[in-house]
Amino acid sequence: MRAPFLVLITALLGLALVPYPGSPAAASCAGPTLAIEGHDDGRRIPLVPGEEVTVTGRGFSTGCDDTGSQSVTPSCSGDDVGEEGKSEPMSDIELVVLQGKQTPEQISLAVADAGSAEDNELGQVTWTFVVPSTLSPGPAVLETVESEPLRVRIVRPSPVE
DSSP states (O other), rough: OHHHHHHHHHHHHHHHHSSOOOOOOOOOOOOOOOBHHHHHHHHHHHOOOTEEEEEEEEESSSSSOTTTOOOOOOOSSGGGGGGOOOOOOOOOOEEEEEEOOOOOOOEEEEEEEOOOTTTTTTTOOEEEEEETTOSSSSSEEEOSSSSSSEEEEEEOOOOOO
């Protein structure tokens, strides 16, 4: 009597632990991203105080129209979608650098508007700035209110020979 009962319990537990396949996602609704051209190896990007740097951003638009549909997915709020269900470019996007562990110091680097669908650059942003000389050598992060952080490392300039 015990053996069939144990087999039944084992089978039920096995079924409970098997992952249930979900439906494929219709849209990613991925958050905005930042990048510096030529640096995509996952390491902290070296920035030298006094040098000019250009950071590009993608995905800086409201709503979640990445499938071309007019519907809103559960991970995106209908309040974010612009007129007629279309994604709209974000404006006045401030790029900042954060440095320090306990209470990071935040320094504004640049402000820009995202491109629009009319110029075929919906959600694309470019910021160009000079790395502040007030930053200390070591790890730092570039980010906006909406984006994932971009890890950088402030380095001393190479001595001129």
